[in-house]
Amino acid sequence: MMEMINPTYFVFLSLFIFCAGIAIVIIKRSAIFVLIGIELMLNAANLNLVYFSQFDPGMNGVMTSIFVVVLAAAEVSIALAILLNIFKHYKITDPDELTSLKN
Amino acid sequence: MTLLKIIWPLIFIIPLFSGIIGGLNHRQSLKLSSFGMAFGLFLALILVWMLDEPLILEWKWLESVNFGFSIDRLNALLVLLVYLITLLVQVFSITYMEHDPDQDRYTAKLGFFAFSMIGLLMSNQLVTLFLFWELVGMSSYLLIGFWYQEAGRSRAARQAFMINRVADAFLLLGVIRVFNNGYATSFTETLASGIQWDGFTGICFIIGAFGKSAQFPFYGWLTKAMAGPTPVSALIHAATMVTAGVYLLVRISPALMDWNLQVIAIGGAVTAFMAAVAALTQFDIKKVLAYSTISQLGYMILGIGVGAYQASVFHLWTHAFFKAGLFLAAGSVIHYMHELDATKDPQDMRNMGGLQKILPVTFYAFLICGLALSGLPFLSGFLSKEGILTGSWLWGQSTGNYLVPILAFCTAGLTAFYIGRQILLVFFGEISFAKKMVEPLVTIRVPLIFLAASSLWFWNSINPIDPLGWFWNGYLFADLGATSDQHSILGVLIGSIVLTLSGLGVAYWLFRPEAETARGFKKSNEPVQLAGKISFHGWYIEKFYDQIVRLFSKVVFGAGWFDKKVIDRFVDGVGVSGVVIAKVIGWFDQNVVDGLVNFMASISQLIGRFVTSFQSPKIQIQIGWLLLTLLVLLLWFQFLT
Amino acid sequence: MMELSLQQVIEEIALLRFEATLILGSLILLVFGMLSNKEVTFKVIFSVTLLVSLFLVDVRDVGASTTEAVSIDALSGILKILFAFISLWIVFFHSNMRRYEHYFLLLSIVIGSSLMLSANHLLLFYIAIELTSLSSYLITGFSFSRKGYEAAIKYLLFGGVSSAIMIYGVSILYGLSGSLSISEMVVTTQMGPLYHVGMICLVGGLFFKVGLVPYHFWVPSTYQEAPTDGVAILSIVPKIAGFALLHRVLVNFELLSDPMYRQIIAALGIATVLMGTFGALRQDNIKRMIAYGAIAHSGLVLPTLLIQGEQGGLAFIWYVTIYAIMTMAIFMIASMYEDFGIKDVKDMKGIGIQFPIMGTLTLLILIAQIGLPPTAGFTAKFYLFSAIWNEYQASGATIMLIYLIIGLLSVVLALFYYLKIPFHSFLGTAESPYFGDFSIISRSVVTIFTIMVLWIFISPEFLNKIAFNINFIGW
């Protein structure tokens, strides 16, 4: 039985994934990658939730992470639908070029 | 008594009423108003005749301020004088203004002036006096600027009013100080209560009086007032309005401190001398008479200063007649010169001469009144001047300040000289034109004859030499008890006669028709050497006003005091600086104060631009800003709490 | 973990009967959407569901579900009535062939917001917020224009990031406290730095919904491009729900008593007011200017959350109700002008002269937005400022005084940008006369709203009744 992994590693792992997600969101030049970045941030939160739910008898964390996954899927589908339309009109997916709404 | 109570308000209202009637119908406006004034004169005579003790009429104008009139012997007599001179002037101007289109406006303004002058003489409360004081100033503004077509005349009217306004500001200050310091606010009370005013209030009243009676610092406006029609100058700027200052000082003299009286004496003397010098080299016939009026007023003010106020009032009385006479005579000369040839300046003495035979009545009237002015014995001028000279001499002896009597005596001599010069230049010498004009009998001759006659001695006192012999003296100052030492001192008597004769002699010697100076005079222009220039420009008093205003505008550059004289379109370079100062305040007000609001508007635009710069269209930059702020918040909480 | 019998669950549904009826209505709407494509039927169903749910709400019943997930109180009751009342007016918007999904999405926003009101468990908290956000992203896209899609994608990306951050915060707090129910969680600063991370991320999620400073970037472009009736709902219902939830979070986590958090939240509020006011100065597009105005309004509502006691609650209810009415009116007016093809302020030259009644109505609503006396806007701001002044007098915190001064300054600056509209419409001179006229229905609705705004100023008694209901909720 492998001894228990040091609990802080999980928190650090989820923090790492969270920061990676943020980096991807900001740096990537394609909207799809921004969505991937958001997914990463959500999964980092899931990791945390699942890990901490072991101390909570009611298993709320796991239940929440299921809902997070479901809602993330919904969000991505909506995002892709909108991106399709943008591609039809603007022929670009780079968020930096989408600058027609100025002050 | 009840009759007087009815007559009194009537006397007050008639001039206004006759002015309005005259103003309404165009053709014989002057005739109608002179009938009204004649009736008023008659009532004034009755009033003077039947008045024994003063009548007072007072009512509440404001809470702490009353409005009041009173009539006693002194102002009853002066009211009579005003009525008389106004009537004569109106009769004279029937012909003088016959072909002037705006006769109705002229009559209305004259009526308004007479109304306000009589109101001034009758007022008892100080506020009432101030009210009519300003109304008189306004009517003189309207009359000086009667021929408003010529910009020069309307500008002269405005400047005259402004200088009066400055002096009236001090008078107003004096009136307010009287109210605030709890002194008596009416002449009758001041006389009865005998409260002494403090020095500064006295000075304010003196400056007010000096302004109105054209004394030293303020006499610049009287020469400007000559821009008005000559009958107007005769009435206002010789006999009635300018004496208001003298009347005021007589009324308040019991309340003044003795050093105030000294100020009055010295002020009067200095003015008399300066004006006499200024009258020596003038070309304009009316300017000479204007300066002589200033000089005679100086005499009256001097008389009050030295305590001989009875002589001053007497001099005021006689001066009104012979100065009005001189002005009307000058008026008929100008009228004649204008008829003769309209191109040349009708008032310039250089193109006059030898009018003796052409206008005989005018000549004799001018001669008699002129000699009365110069103080020749057996004429009214001598009597009243004698009284003042005696008073000044006695005052000089008692106070040891001999400057005042010396100036008085010199002025006497100079007066004789300049009036002699004028008579010789205008009426003697060869006749340079042939047209013979007969003065219309009634309207010109009668007033001249009356005024000339009244300048003779016997109308005023039996004994031609004794200054106190004045008929009215007893009437006026009986209750005050004429001071015994006023009787003439032999030395003063002889001195004044000698001075007058020598003045006339020198004038004759210089300006007799054969003398080369008389012939040279026709072509001479402005005097060159210093003394002549000082005299010609009237001691540069007008230039002095411009300097004060320009200096003041420099001193108050921030606020930008407005320089009226400089604004004149004719004064080029210098004029522009005044307009510049005015424009600068306009610009300052427009941009700096107004700019404050525009500045705030642009600041908010600037902040708006800065704030919305964060709102970049790119989504990733927006998210970047979001995360940055969250990071800042986290660091703030980690390390600073 | 107590066992929940099905029986108990059904009884607890009774607590959420308002949301239940709405969900039922939206389902019926979906079915009818398949069958017919006449817009009138969608509008009828939409309004019937709202009316039915409106009557089901009872302000006085207070309670919480056995598992503490859902808690109902007077405040949420009143706000639910407000949501239903406001959303009803959407049907009067002059719309060109709206599809049935449009109304379905609006209903889902209302459902999401009312769930947010009663969420007491962080899971329900997250679900409600996500539901509202997702339907808002879709609604923004429903203008089917190039710019509409762009606004939608930007809104989605921004919303996605902030909800991800929020759920991350939730997970951390879950780790620290061991439970997800807001009322039971015990979280204190002694729990180390992670506490602040979790708390800031959680509160940040709510800041996004309400549009306060760091999270306000999405507001201008979304309001500008989304369909106007969508924006009307978007700018009122989720915002008010967000404030109510923010208040519940701040109270339960004792952030209000921690002076540092009060300082930071007040500072962010002041920044929001300044951002909204100064931002609006430079706008030409009408809806974008109203968007900045809405940011400023949310900045002004924030201090009521910081003021404990009835005074704060009253000021909150006052300001929120009047804000809802004004914003609905101004968006209706904006949509009416849009029918004339007027997007920018400069295109409005001289329209006020040609249509004086419409011009006056617009002016009165704008006066309400600025906060000048004859309108209820003044009473709301007057009430708000006196609440802030009281708070300053009681607590002496200078941040509150700065808030008051900035509030007064925002009224002055609001003058500058809101007056642009009447300035151009009345004082400008139209090059060519505007042909066509405003539709009768929308004009009468706007008149009703204007009368409402004026009537509240003249006799604000009806808000007093709300005040009595309020005084037994802990604010």
Added chain:
Amino acid sequence: MTDSLLTLIIFFPLLVTAVVLFLPNGKDLLIKEIALGATGVQLVLSVILFFSYDASLQPENWSNAFQFVERAKWISLYLGDYGWLQIDYFVGIDGISLLMICLSTFLLFVGVIASWNLSKNVKGYFILYLILSTSVVGCFAALDFFLFYVFFEFMLLPMFFLIGIWGGPRRGYASIKFFIYTLVGSLFILAVMIGLYLSVEDTSLADQTQEVVHSFSLVNMMDGGYITDGILTPGNATEFLGMNIRWIAFILLMVGFAIKLPAVPVHTWLPDAHVEAPTAISVLLAGLLLKIGGYGFFRIAYGIFPDAAVSLTYPIAIFGMISIVYGGLTAMAQNDLKRMIAYSSVSHMGFILLGLASFNVQGAGGALFQMVSHGFISGALFILAGVIYDRTGDRGIANFSGLAKAMPVFTGFVVVFFFASLGLPGLSGFVGEFLVFLGALGSDYLPKWIGIVSISGIVISAAYYLWALQRMFFGQFWTREKVWEQTMYDLTARELLLLIPLAILVVLLGIAPNVILGPVNNSIEFFVNQCFEQSQLYLAQ
């Protein structure tokens, strides 16, 4: 009849507006007659008010200083743990507001005649006009601070549109500037109002509920109905920026009303508003709206904060003096006749500040009289400026000369009103200035030199008026454009109908000022004494 007289005067024009609203657009003449009738009735009512005003009332404190009082509960709001907020419709007048109401109804009546030959959408014009008349009269009669504030704001909208739509070429800029200036001022007043109502308690209303009732009634505030620990209660002097907070509240009020007055630093909106406003509107603007500022000093600033007023007399007098001198000087620099008259109004309004600062009966009486007389004189002056503008569309002083030749009757009236405005005794301008000087030089709060420098004001005003008179009216008849010479006909019957009553009033008030100051004297005396006693009471605390 007399118990609801005030409400009738205030709201009668509003009733008529309702009627006018439903009239079709075409009937211009009918609308004008209705408006004339409305303002005429208002004028008649105010005359009845004037004569049935009992001048012998000697009040001891503010609560029984007012007559024709009407009070009705309007709004009562529950403030949570701070008790109740009570706003009620509370109107009443004392001497000061009586004069102001009579002045405003008269000028409103004159204003309708002055705008008789208006052609551009008349209906809108007269609706706004009648709303304006309601709010102005309401402002003077309001005794509830909230009601006063509502009327104060309510005035801005009609004025903004009247200048904005019917004004001259730069009307947009002028109306916006007017609106924002005055509104910023009203925000200061709003701030003080909030501070006041939170620290004031009206015991008379607190019967039904034992809780504290914060009321807005000015009478209660003036009589000092403060709660013990209110922020503005005289006793607890909380320091703020180094000054007692009551002083700051007083300064805020003064700044708010000074913008309206206008006093010098904040006066730049007046010339623009006047130059661009149509003739009738600038008559109202000068005649009435400036008086609201002055009335605000009397009733609110000096009434509620007498202690601050007593200790700040020196700066207020300085500002008054600066207004007089600076206003006069800038008037000289103007080339537009209307702009010059606007700046002269700034100078004349400076007298009000000076009169109030002297804190004695003459000063206050003078300030009040100056407000009334300036109303008539500036109204007439703007009508005269309007006469030239109607004929030629231009008001430049340098563009005309020798008008006396072409329009003698017109010049006659110009001379009368110019001399009245520069303070010639015998006309109403002098009385106000004389009393203010009497007060300023006799007051024991002010140094003498302020009075003396202000006296120079009468010389400055003489300077710019006479200079304008001489440039425009005397000299050879000449106009900048040849075409104008034909249109320079003399006064028409309508213009005469306007100017003759004003001239009679100006002369009448000049000769017998006690006609209006007499009945009002008790109020002024009470105002000054009460302010003095109250200030000693507060300062002692």
